[in-house]
Amino acid sequence: MNQLILLVEDDPMMQRMALKVLVSRGYHCEVAGNGREGIAMAERLRPTLILMDLSLPEINGWDAARTLKANPQLAWIPIIATTAHAMVGDRESALEAGCDECLTKPYEIEELVTMVARFIGPPASEAKSA
Structure with a gap:
């Protein structure tokens, strides 16, 4: 089974960087x-x-995130927030x-x-060869 990562990001530079890293590691990604659009794609694609x-x-x-977690069919999907907000309380919120x-952000590769x-293990291709 392929792990599909849904990247919900409006910054084209961050999109390209994250896609390059994740795809090069063997993950499948949609943006x-x-x-x-992120909510609609999550409902349609059911990403990992x-x-x-x-x-x-x-x-x-x-x-x-609140909308996705309120949907019983999507609540199981882990969500990793990415943010340039580094103020006290941002992680908690x-x-x-x-x-x-x-x-x-900026985060290390x-x-x-x-x-x-x-959250989802190695990409399927890596898991098969292990």
């Missing part, structure tokens, strides 16, 4: 550019993991909104890969 920027247009990441973890693997 949504705003919170509304969601990487959710918190500062998104249309519907912000906090509200998108992401967790209160339903995110399972929070990654502060290995930090992203380690956190993704912690």
Whole structure:
């Protein structure tokens, strides 16, 4: 079974960086550019993991996470919040909104890969060869 990661990110540079890292490690990824699109894609695709920027247009990441976690068919999907907000309480507010973890931007590549693997394991191709 392929692990599908839904990247909900409006910054094209961050999209490219995260996609390059995750795809090069063997993960399958889809991208949504705003919170509304992220919710719709999660409902349609049922990803294994969601990487959710918190500062998104249309519907912000906090509200998108609350919406996803309120849906019994999607509540099981882990959500890793990604945010440039590094103020005291930002991580806690992401967790209160339903995110399972929070990654502060800019993050190190290995930090992203380690956190993704912690929630969904190695990519299917890597798991088969282990």
